[in-house]
Structure formats: structure tokens, C-alpha cells
Amino acid sequence: MPSKERKRALVLSGGGGRGAYHVGVLRFLEEHEWFPDIVVGTSIGAVNGAAIASGHRAHSLWALWQRLRTRDVQRPNINPLAGSFLLDTTPLRQTLQEKGWVHFERINSAEAQVHLRVTATEVTTGRLHVFGNSDDVYPSQMRREPIGLDHIIASCSIPVVYPTTQLNDSIYWDGATVANTPLGPAIDAGAEEIVIVIMTPWETEETAVRQANNTPPRNLLAAASTTLEWALLASFQSDLKTFRHINALLRLQVENARLRAANKLLQSRLSGEEFNLSEFEDKNGDGIPDVLQEKHHILPDPIIVAPRQPISVERIIRYTRDGHERLHRMGYEDARNAWQAAGRTVEGLGD
Numbered sequence: 001m002p003s004k005e006r007k008r009a010l011v012l013s014g015g016g017g018r019g020a021y022h023v024g025v026l027r028f029l030e031e032h033e034w035f036p037d038i039v040v041g042t043s044i045g046a047v048n049g050a051a052i053a054s055g056h057r058a059h060s061l062w063a064l065w066q067r068l069r070t071r072d073v074q075r076p077n078i079n080p081l082a083g084s085f086l087l088d089t090t091p092l093r094q095t096l097q098e099k100g101w102v103h104f105e106r107i108n109s110a111e112a113q114v115h116l117r118v119t120a121t122e123v124t125t126g127r128l129h130v131f132g133n134s135d136d137v138y139p140s141q142m143r144r145e146p147i148g149l150d151h152i153i154a155s156c157s158i159p160v161v162y163p164t165t166q167l168n169d170s171i172y173w174d175g176a177t178v179a180n181t182p183l184g185p186a187i188d189a190g191a192e193e194i195v196i197v198i199m200t201p202w203e204t205e206e207t208a209v210r211q212a213n214n215t216p217p218r219n220l221l222a223a224a225s226t227t228l229e230w231a232l233l234a235s236f237q238s239d240l241k242t243f244r245h246i247n248a249l250l251r252l253q254v255e256n257a258r259l260r261a262a263n264k265l266l267q268s269r270l271s272g273e274e275f276n277l278s279e280f281e282d283k284n285g286d287g288i289p290d291v292l293q294e295k296h297h298i299l300p301d302p303i304i305v306a307p308r309q310p311i312s313v314e315r316i317i318r319y320t321r322d323g324h325e326r327l328h329r330m331g332y333e334d335a336r337n338a339w340q341a342a343g344r345t346v347e348g349l350g351d
Contacts, residue, residue, distance in 0.1 A: 002112040002134055009191030010036035011183060014043025014176035015199040016316035020065045020324035022048045024331025025197050025305050027058035032339065032347060038115045038189045040182055042175040046118040046155035053116040053133065054103040062328065064101055070319045085163040093153060108133050108146045116147060117185045119175030120154040123164055128175060130185045137190030161317065194302035202306035305338045
């Protein structure tokens with residue numbers, strides 16, 4: 001399995017041909033010596049996550065993306081009336097296997113670069129399943145099993161657009177169908193510091209998906225994709241609110257523990273009894289008595305990297321060099337802005 005270190009987690013959302021955006025973010029993070037220990041990926045995020053687990057860094061992954069074209073990912077379904085999908089992903093299978101994207105033997109060995117988690121939606125139940133190459137730190141429903149090509153393709157199986165994928169004894173659709181940005185698996189895996197990359201504009205919890213220039217969707221694909229993005233953004237907002245509510249509850253519990261400690265100290269002094277201060281020591285200075293560390297684990301808010309303007313929905317199924325280069329630059333710049341907004345030092349910028 002990967003190293004025991006599990007401090008940093010990178011969560012990569014789905015978005016098809018928009019995935020070059022992830023690589024721009026990764027490049028910025030690496031330049032600032034931030035390397036993930038855990039990667040959680042959905043759809044194209046699962047592809048990039050598997051590449052990272054295989055040993056790719058931003059530079060080599062970007063080289064792969066520069067060569068990636070639409071024909072390397074999909075082709076028209078020659079008999080759409082006989083199936084429930086428009087595009088065949090056989091080319092993607094071949095690309096991942098033959099062009100150096102993934103190394104499954106490494107992903108499932110001690111040489112894996114990260115603790116990898118990929119998601120897919122079970123068609124018959126609508127449940128999100130999480131698959132991983134290592135055990136979780138906290139109790140969860142994650143399925144630890146050897147990650148293979150079918151896991152990655154299942155995570156990419158956009159309903160109607162791509163075919164379902166058989167995995168084990170079930171059939172699956174894209175993990176983004178119910179959770180495009182899965183925060184929970186990163187926490188279950190043991191993350192203490194999380195960077196989330198989404199490809200929908202995000203500024204505040206009230207931010208909605210905005211159509212460029214307020215124009216209506218131009219076609220059926222655009223309309224369906226926009227509707228899906230509204231739903232996916234809402235699911236992420238819900239996850240983030242839950243995350244913050246849990247942290248708030250834990251802070252109240254910690255404050256209650258501090259008050260009980262102060263009360264116990266006061267009572268011991270009034271009664272002349274000896275008080276064991278070591279029970280409430282805080283050697284790491286994080287404000288939580290060390291004895292409570294295991295019980296009360298407060299995580300900082302994740303750093304959320306997102307575009308400032310909507311990315312064209314057509315980019316979900318289009319893979320072109322010009323598009324990749326634009327998205328790569330966007331990812332890098334948006335990562336820098338998010339990093340700076342989080343109070344982190346950005347190399348090369350003055351105070």
C-alpha cells in the first residue's frame with residue numbers, strides 16, 4: 001500500500017475534457033511543495049487520480065494531456081437505437097492501457113504514490129460507491145479492492161452520453177451522477193488538509209452556475225449539462241455545510257471540555273486537593289487538550305479551487321490541444337488565487 005502519511009488530500013471533480021484544468025492546479029501545488037498523500041477522483045478526476053497514483057507528476061501528466069484528442073476518448077455509437085448511449089468509450093480504454101496513463105500493478109502495490117479513491121454510481125440503486133487501494137482510517141463504506149481499468153471507466157460513464165460499465169456483479173454510471181466532488185472519502189481516508197478542485201464557478205455558498213452572458217443553453221447537451229451542474233453544485237454545497245456544522249459541534253464540545261477542566265481546577269484549589277495538570281496538557285498548542293485529541297478532531301476548511309467564469313459545457317466531450325492549454329492556464333491561475341485567498345504564501349509575489 002502507499003506510505004502511511006495521510007495528511008494532504010486532493011479531491012478532483014468530474015468534467016470530461018475539462019480535466020486539463022486539474023493538471024494546471026497540480027502544477028501550482030507542486031511548485032509550492034504541496035504534494036497529495038490522498039487523491040479522491042470522480043470521472044475525469046478518477047483518470048487523473050489513477051495517473052497520479054501510477055507515479056505521474058504535473059509535468060508528465062501535462063505531456064499526456066497535450067497529446068489527448070477526442071478520438072482517443074470516444075467514438076460515435078454506430079447503433080444508438082440498440083443501446084442507451086451516444087458515444088462509445090472503447091478508445092478511452094485503449095488510451096489508458098497503451099499510452100502510459102496508468103500502471104495498475106503500481107497503483108495496487110506498496111509503490112503507489114497516493115492513497116487512491118475513485119467513485120462510481122450503482123445504476124440499480126443510485127448509491128455512490130467508493131473504491132480504494134488502501135484501508136480507510138475511519139469506519140466507512142469504502143470498498144478496498146485492487147483498482148483496475150473497469151473502476152476508472154465506470155467512474156467516467158456519463159449517463160446517456162457513455163455506456164454503463166460492468167464492475168464486479170453490478171453495473172455503474174459516472175460517480176458524478178450523485179456526487180461530483182466527494183469530500184467525505186477524503187476525510188474517511190484520514191485527511192487533515194484538503195484541496196478541492198471543481199470546474200464550476202464557486203465564490204460563496206450562494207453562488208449558482210452562471211451561463212456566460214446570461215444566454216440560454218444552445219442545445220440539448222448544453223441544457224442537460226447545465227441542469228446537472230446545478231444539481232452537483234448543490235450536493236457539494238450540502239457536503240460543505242455538513243462539514244462546517246460538524247466542526248462547529250466539535251468546537252462546542254472542546255470548549256465544554258475546557259470549562260470542565262477549569263471548573264475541576266478551581267474546585268481542587270478550593271478544597272486543597274492535588275490536581276493533575278498533565279490530564280489537560282496541550283503540548284502541540286492547538287487549543288485542544290492532548291487527552292481529547294483522538295475524540296475531537298477539527299479540520300480546517302478545505303481550499304476550494306474553481307473557475308471564475310463557467311467553462312463551456314461542450315468541453316465535457318471535446319478534447320483539443322487549444323482547449324487543454326486554456327484550461328491548464330486557468331487551473332494554474334485559479335489555484336494561485338485560491339491559495340492566496342486562504343492566506344498561503346504565493347512564491348514570486350511580493351507582500
